[in-house]
Amino acid sequence: METSKRLFETNRRRMLSAFAALPALPMLFPGSALADLGGDPLPSWNETASKKAIVTFVERVTKQGSPDFVPEAERIATFDNDGTLWAEQPMYFQLLFALDRVKLLAPQHPEWATTEPFASLLKGDVKGALASGEPAVMKIVVETHTGMDSVEFSQIILDWIATAKHPTTGRLFTEMIYQPMLELTAYLRANAFKTFIASGGGIDFMRPWTEKVYGIPPEQVVGSSGKTRFELRDTRPVLMRLPEIDFIDDGPGKPVGINAHIGRRPIAAFGNSDGDLQMLEWAKGGGGVRFALIVHHTDAEREWAYDRKSSVGKLDKALDAAQAEGWTVVDMKNDWKRVFAFEGK
């Protein structure tokens, strides 16, 4: 399992392609209700330095007449997704989607019984399936993420996310979101920030549900993507998902993706791993007051504890940078009153 996790970490750039577009559909996402902003806007945060740093920043940039005041249009905040807004253990949820989809499609692919990486996957041997590395990952991505049109893919994601369960908690994946971070996104929006996701994950894996779950609409989601092609199917226009990587929104790709999609530099950025380092540097590198925050996974009881040596969400260089630069590092165990909404208040 460790090997397969490492492999997927290594190959994440190739793995996490995506596409799609679909008007938000009415769905039920238990546990994702936005916090009541009456009174304390951050009720799931303990009264520690992290919360104070957030509130101080927001007050500084929103105070009219202050030298630190930032006009509303420039209040751009970017959030990583995996490990920052929702959990990423025991492996990226998009990978779990891909594995589920292989199982679902297997009856239509009798040849997979004797074709790698599918044969091993279907026997439950993830490690063996991925032994060949990147070619195996690409084969899985091609079979699970491409070949359909953008609307069809959105529906596939919606069907999966409405029913699939997390392998250790048994919860819906949309219940595996961090309540304190959900409150934080809402707090920023209440202060006229525009909140964006900037994730290494697939843009079209996220877009079908981010509005319902996070209050972040599809046009404010940045992520990795595959190429699409406009076609007329009979007379009906479709965007076909092609088996070709378009862009990897990770590491030094994050500022590139943020610039391409938003065209402004964030004044606040939120991440949890080395894949977020350049995004945080980019946000901090602008003029005026800037805010950078790292979620440090320190809570083995309520969530998971991991950092420098983790194969998923490795936090090493970015932790050093945070300490050197004085960025806010959230100690999940001590800073968060609760992690998930399903814990109860």
Add this chain to the structure above:
Amino acid sequence: METSKRLFETNRRRMLSAFAALPALPMLFPGSALADLGGDPLPSWNETASKKAIVTFVERVTKQGSPDFVPEAERIATFDNDGTLWAEQPMYFQLLFALDRVKLLAPQHPEWATTEPFASLLKGDVKGALASGEPAVMKIVVETHTGMDSVEFSQIILDWIATAKHPTTGRLFTEMIYQPMLELTAYLRANAFKTFIASGGGIDFMRPWTEKVYGIPPEQVVGSSGKTRFELRDTRPVLMRLPEIDFIDDGPGKPVGINAHIGRRPIAAFGNSDGDLQMLEWAKGGGGVRFALIVHHTDAEREWAYDRKSSVGKLDKALDAAQAEGWTVVDMKNDWKRVFAFEGK
């Protein structure tokens, strides 16, 4: 001149790359004030079928309880820029920027006196400069649009657009915007639409000024782009503009770019040329009530008259499609009370 225009039309896909990102700067853009929305929201439109079609569409999708009602979040409208929001004659304004920039940079490039395409350009021989076709165009793009960082490029654009004058009207380019279309974007926003630009032009050529001029923020601008790379210059993070095309947002690329940036299908789209055909098809191809509009340049006195045989903004197949499908075709001469704000009311 005709040849060079055709050449640029042909090579537009390669030509119009761009990048950038900069917080909006205080600038004066005469003639771009948004319409007073008290009373008639479209005062520069005559009471013809085009105006009626627009108002009828907006009323249908915004009426609570109506079967055609569209929730606010899904009210996405996309506008082409060249020839739809501002003029595009005698040639694309971004091309005029590139030519101006060659002249500006010439003193730092003594070798250009004997190097094509620059030698011909500097002698005023645009046609000769572009005789070699695409390689010449790419050389001009590389010298004028790349090699600097994103912030520097934004400033270059802002400096140019604040001072450069249109070759035949002598007006600032930001005065060459269509007052009726400006009113239309504002009318849609007043009805909770989110307005986007989807242009074949360079995304970073537009973003520095679209918010001030059109009320459309940089994160709602889709366009052609070049690649950028994240770098640390000393310790300062920058996005360097590379001499490599990333994406061409034209023709069948428009639905692709719209999907990549917005992640939702527009319910209304506005264009003026064959480069907008697929965007209009894509918008119309969704469910429910949809709106597609083409600006037909029929006014040789107040603007320019051109369509099927024009080398710039050719409108041929899209005009046939509009007639076959019943899309709204704006007859600029008869439908618009005034074209530019500087005409006076």
